[in-house]
Amino acid sequence: MFARARYELPVEGGPLVITPLGAAEGDRLGVVFAAIDPWAAYAYPAAALSRFLAASEPAAQRLQLSLGDDVAGAAVIRTRWLRGPYLQFLAVVPGLQGRGIGSTVLRWMEREARMARERNLWVVASEINAGAMRFYERHGFEPTARLDDLVCDGRTEILMRKRL
Template structure:
């Protein structure tokens, strides 16, 4: 069973430092301080959870009749163990008619992952995060 709990203590800084060296965050030019702030700052509509030392998820709710996965990361040495699926299932448990996510168009592994979980690519969003790069809005009706 996968333990999913809120981020605490130094975990936002820890994950931010690791994620900026990984794509898509590296390619999109994320900064460790800004990412750590995002993972830690008070926001009543954003819930940040972790599988300790293995993965992190940030979910905005409410958002278009369902939760929106703003960030999902499973560290490379923990991939293929069902952690990503468990985090998405946790997000789904937040309720609503839809489950949303966004993925960089160049991130083929993430696109395949979400596709296996029943997400459908609904709209390209050019320049949403970084000029010259496109994100793809994904939806899975619940």
């Protein structure tokens, strides 16, 4: 799953190119995403998000999403989590949201998981992130568990599952 060094997927204005995320770019994107919700609403420190995106973990690939010459976003996929991969992080830069990039990444993740005969896709969304919850539900994910105080006290995350 997700083993190739480069994927090219058709999107409007595309192709959407998925490649490994370098540490320097991960560092930069951490600052970009700390400034937008849900991370801004959580007052999530930019340095922590940068550290997370710049890290290297064989079981959780850091991926760069590019559209032409533009860096369009980032994803982190924990490859074999619970009978299927866990999308630990997905964000599209503000100027390129709403153009089908996130949907294309979800469809690609599902294709890869099905080819590997996995049984599930997983993602966690903040309860306050109504847009993201709607986005995942439209793609067939169902709320599966409430995880109170997971990221910080007083906030709830929703574990969502798509059965394959």
